[in-house]
Amino acid sequence: MRILYGVQATGQGHISRARAMAHALKQHPDVDVTWLFSGRPRERLFDMEPFGDFQHRAGLTFVTEAGRLRYRKTIMANRYWQFIRDVQRLDVKAYDLVVTDYEPVTAWAGKLRRQPVLGIGHQYAFGKNTPVEGRSLAQHAVMSLFAPVAQGVGLHWSDFGANILPPILDLPPAPTAAANDYILVYLPFEDQSAVTKWLNGFSEHRFIQYASTLPNDEQGNVKRRTANIAGFKSDLASARGVVCNCGFELISECLHWRKPVLTKPLAKQMEQLSNGAALETLGYATVMRQIDNDLTARWLAAPPPAPGLSFPDVSATLASWLADGAKAPVATLGAALWGQPAAV
Template sequence: MKILYGVQGTGNGHITRARIMAKALAEAGAQVDWVFSGRERSGFFDMDAFGNYQSYQGLTFVTRSGRVLFFKTALAANLGQLYQDIRHLNVDGYDLIINDFEPVSAWAARRAGKKVIGISHQNAFLYDIPKYGSNLAVNWFMRNFAPVDLPIGLHWHHFNQPILPPLVEHSHYTNISTPRHYLVYLPFAGLDDIVPQLRAFPDYHFYIYQPVPAAYDEGHIHIRPFSREGFQQDLHRCEGVICSAGFELPSEAIHLGKKLLVQPVAGQMEQKSNAIALDQLGYGSVANQLNASAIGRWLPLKPPSTPRHYPDVAKALVNWLINTGGENFEHLQKQLWSDWQSSNSENTSPHFAK
């Protein structure tokens, strides 16, 4: 089976999900051509899983100190280049076209009259889930940024909606909880914003991942360059995670049973909605202002008593796609949540349980 797979490159969550799908697709013998957009090609790292991938400028958000700058985002959008990229991308000759919130391949397929299956967290917002500030403009954006014909949404809980659990990598690393060791990943904030808030806690060790050329330490604060291997090692050995209210990293933290503190990016409906969901489910703590006071209140809290394991969604998705071509989604959805509930009977959130 030959597949075209488009992936949003802003941040690293979509790419993390793509790596999980790439492994499952390779094990199933599928031939996949990958398309990424949303950042400069030089900004991607650890991309061996995607072979000779294509990259385009696409569309992305401009942020500063954890806040979306809408005016600068609009100025940075090169719609003429986007149109040329859409026309340039050849979407013929594929058995399936899959999309993870990537506009170039989605619109190229729409232009060519091809069916697109969307697999993303953003698709969950098409359903009745916890949302912040949802309105007609936001709903239009979610449907049209990267339009698909079959939207498959991913979320931490089903909320009694036709969505799937997160795609979480089932890693070979040993999952341990090292007391007072914390992973910090805030991609929309700089070191000048992060480090001063952590200096007040010398009894804790913080491993901060940022775009720096080399690792260095400042006492109990450990700065690390982007590295998939290093990040996974620190994630599996930490006691808790401090991050933005994205989707993929909180999913991994929940799956591994890590304590979680999130800061939603100001101006991003998706992140504010994720924060609401985490709070309602009891899966994490939320700090709209990530300062020393908020961190100090959170650090003494105990981590979850047990992990909340998610099933191998990627393997099930790939088998379903190859065997059915995208038919009978309801059966897949019910089976995966049944598997999740069976393995987490003590942790199932009663408010939303079926």
């Protein structure tokens, strides 16, 4: 079984899911996976060892500034002729199965050559029963056409539809030690200097702030760290709470490890706004639509208890399903996984 697995690398969450799937697929020696990443320059990818000799394409990406999605700059920043050439040159017929986690080169190459593409990711979970916020006609069109698939396997925090499974997690065993007295902060779409200054305003609290552009230093009550997988997961395990944007994967990890979350969705980005709506509907986190000092102060003083959640091992189930040619109905997988005891 030869699988081409495309991963959108604009956000770290897609890569985190792919890392879990890579480990799970390695348990099937008859499966040969070629990984393809796009949406971020190759030199800015890190901790990519699980993917071996992976392929890279420019793909398509989104431009954000100061916590907002910038549509005009996004349109100007992408190299469309390069994208078209990459789609035309990708030989999807060499594979038995083509899978994409919202990666557009693999998705469109399959569509061009009439080879069915299977989508596995959070973006395929927005059906009629899933909470949605901020979806204009333009955003709906972009979301539908960005990485089109023949079949979508959605991932979410609740079974909003028959095609939806619990989150795929790339986490070590759950921490057993008591949490330390600091808050982990990961707001990659914000101005990092502004974030540090904002956190300095809560001088009675300690923070660890992560971003790919930060140096390893200390600014008053804020330790700043360059993004890396091992350090981040270690600090997440010991944090008493998390302040972050509304990306699906990190919040899934927080819910699984029962960390209180204060989250700020990326403005004008439908997926993150909808994640915020889902969290509010489910009562799983505190959501602020913009930086709110009063709300933050109240949350820091007394973070609401995290919900008593833990999710099953979805990556192992999906790896076995893919190794078998993805034959069983997704609804059958969902019924089994939502009813499984948690993998803690």
